[in-house]
Amino acid sequence: MARMLLETLTAGMKLSKPVFNMNGVLLLRAGEVLSAKHLEIFKTWGIREADVLREDGTEPEAPVEAATSPEVRAAVEREIAHRFRRANVKTNAAMADIMRVATRRLTVRLASQPAPTTSQPGR
Numbered sequence: 001m002a003r004m005l006l007e008t009l010t011a012g013m014k015l016s017k018p019v020f021n022m023n024g025v026l027l028l029r030a031g032e033v034l035s036a037k038h039l040e041i042f043k044t045w046g047i048r049e050a051d052v053l054r055e056d057g058t059e060p061e062a063p064v065e066a067a068t069s070p071e072v073r074a075a076v077e078r079e080i081a082h083r084f085r086r087a088n089v090k091t092n093a094a095m096a097d098i099m100r101v102a103t104r105r106l107t108v109r110l111a112s113q114p115a116p117t118t119s120q121p122g123r
Contacts, residue, residue, distance in 0.1 A: 011036050017051040068111045076107050
């Protein structure tokens with residue numbers, strides 16, 4: 001089972017846990033296969049993540065953040081902390097979402113850049 005962010009969920013993935021809205025109302029049972037309509041419903045209800053498996057029962061790939069080096073993660077954390085230093089992400093859900101998206105995008109961007117090479121003098 002993998003907990004994935006809404007923007008990374010795709011139709012065809014199977015819920016491994018039920019999804020409830022903020023009032024505790026069941027939106028979708030465990031074992032249901034996600035459709036595009038389900039993803040729209042999640043978005044409408046403010047569901048940010050869900051526990052899923054692929055339709056064939058295998059786990060989805062780990063997000064890019066899990067595969068990045070500690071140096072890249074540290075650089076992203078410093079940059080995001082600086083950019084969001086005045087935002088109250090603990091009480092403002094919209095800003096927390098924006099910060100999460102910005103973190104993911106910066107991580108992907110930095111992780112896809114080639115590592116700097118060190119040149120040796122005299123060669």
